[in-house]
Amino acid sequence: MTAVLSAGMLAGGLxxxxxxxxxxxxxxxxxxxxGGAAPASKQAKKNDGFWAIIFGSGSVATLIxxxxxxxxxxxxxxxxxxxxxxxxxxxxxxxxxxNVKAAMAEGDVIKALKVCESEPxxxxxxxxxxxxxxxxxxxxxxxxxxxxxxxxxxxIMQRLTWISVCANISPMVGLxxxxxxxxxxxxxxxxxxxxxxxxxxxxxFSLWTTAAGLMVAIPAIAxxxxxxxxxxxxxxRMQAMTMELVKDLRNVEVVND
Numbered sequence: 001m002t003a004v005l006s007a008g009m010l011a012g013g014l015x016x017x018x019x020x021x022x023x024x025x026x027x028x029x030x031x032x033x034x035g036g037a038a039p040a041s042k043q044a045k046k047n048d049g050f051w052a053i054i055f056g057s058g059s060v061a062t063l064i065x066x067x068x069x070x071x072x073x074x075x076x077x078x079x080x081x082x083x084x085x086x087x088x089x090x091x092x093x094x095x096x097x098x099n100v101k102a103a104m105a106e107g108d109v110i111k112a113l114k115v116c117e118s119e120p121x122x123x124x125x126x127x128x129x130x131x132x133x134x135x136x137x138x139x140x141x142x143x144x145x146x147x148x149x150x151x152x153x154x155x156i157m158q159r160l161t162w163i164s165v166c167a168n169i170s171p172m173v174g175l176x177x178x179x180x181x182x183x184x185x186x187x188x189x190x191x192x193x194x195x196x197x198x199x200x201x202x203x204x205f206s207l208w209t210t211a212a213g214l215m216v217a218i219p220a221i222a223x224x225x226x227x228x229x230x231x232x233x234x235x236x237r238m239q240a241m242t243m244e245l246v247k248d249l250r251n252v253e254v255v256n257d
Contacts (some may be wrong), residue, residue, distance in 0.1 A: 005157070006160065025226055031071075035155060042234070043187075043225060061177065061180065062203050062207075063114070064173060064177040064209055065177075065209070065212075067173050068170065068174065068177075069172055071169055071170045073155050074166050074213075075163060075170075075220045075242070078163050079163060079223045079227070080100020082159055082227050083227060085159070086230055086231045086234060087234075088237075091121060091122050091234050091235075092121075092122070092123040092124060092226065092234070092238045093119060093123075095119065096115065096116070096123060097123075099112075099115040099119075100112050104245060104246075109131050109134050112127070112131055113128060113131045113132070116128045116131065120240065122155075122156070123238050123241070123242060124158070125151075125152055126145055126148040126152060126239075126242050126244060127145075127245065127246070128148075129145055130142075130242070130246045131142055132144070139194070141246060145242060145243070151234075152235075156231055157205050157228075157231070157236070160224065160227055161169055163223060163224040163227070164221075166216070167216075167217045167220035168217070170212075170214075170216035171210075171213045171214060172213070173204070174209045174210045174211070174214065175210065175213065176209075177206060177209025177212075178209055179206075179211065181202050181205045181206020182206055182209075184244045185199055185202045188202065194243075
């Protein structure tokens with residue numbers, strides 16, 4: 001009886017092993033026929049990361065991404081720089097205004113000029129231009145102040161303009177990435193048997209560059225107009241304050257030490 005049971009169990013085990021081998025054979029054949037689809041799918045999953053999109057689409061794609069990162073860094077630098085520079089404390093410090101008012105109340109232009117030299121800045125430069133021509137009449141003083149104010153305004157706006165330049169460049173760089181990605185995608189389709197994973201990576205690259213360009217441009221445009229409006233308000237205040245400080249130069253006399 002035991003021998004019969006042992007023979008039956010052995011026969012069942014052999015039959016199960018044969019069935020398992022027959023089931024594994026078609027799977028192996030299917031993988032061979034598909035050219036190793038399972039490893040390819042695993043590799044595709046590994047290449048889904050953002051860094052794979054940046055560095056896995058060729059040297060041209062990497063250069064475009066580096067350009068986008070560079071433009072974004074320039075935007076951050078100029079936004080921070082202009083935000084620090086375009087402030088009332090930097091353009092027309094209260095200590096400068098108070099000291100110049102005190103000097104003008106005494107009628108001492110030389111003292112007011114020394115105050116401007118000790119606290120350099122946009123407003124100090126404008127006042128210095130006016131005080132330097134005090135002996136030539138009030139009309140010349142006004143012309144000098146107007147020319148200096150235009151020069152200081154241009155200096156401020158030139159730095160601010162770089163934010164607008166980067167805001168216009170970044171979408172173009174993103175569009176260039178999209179065009180390059182489409183060229184590479186159609187090139188892979190032209191081979192007749194494209195790699196689906198590589199094709200998906202190329203299309204993903206082209207869309208990511210457009211998105212990255214817009215993500216740089218939208219905040220840059222918002223920051224540009226916000227800082228520019230603040231700069232215009234401060235410049236108008238500075239010009240009004242300057243004319244208020246120099247209006248007494250019509251009758252002031254130069255005091256020499």
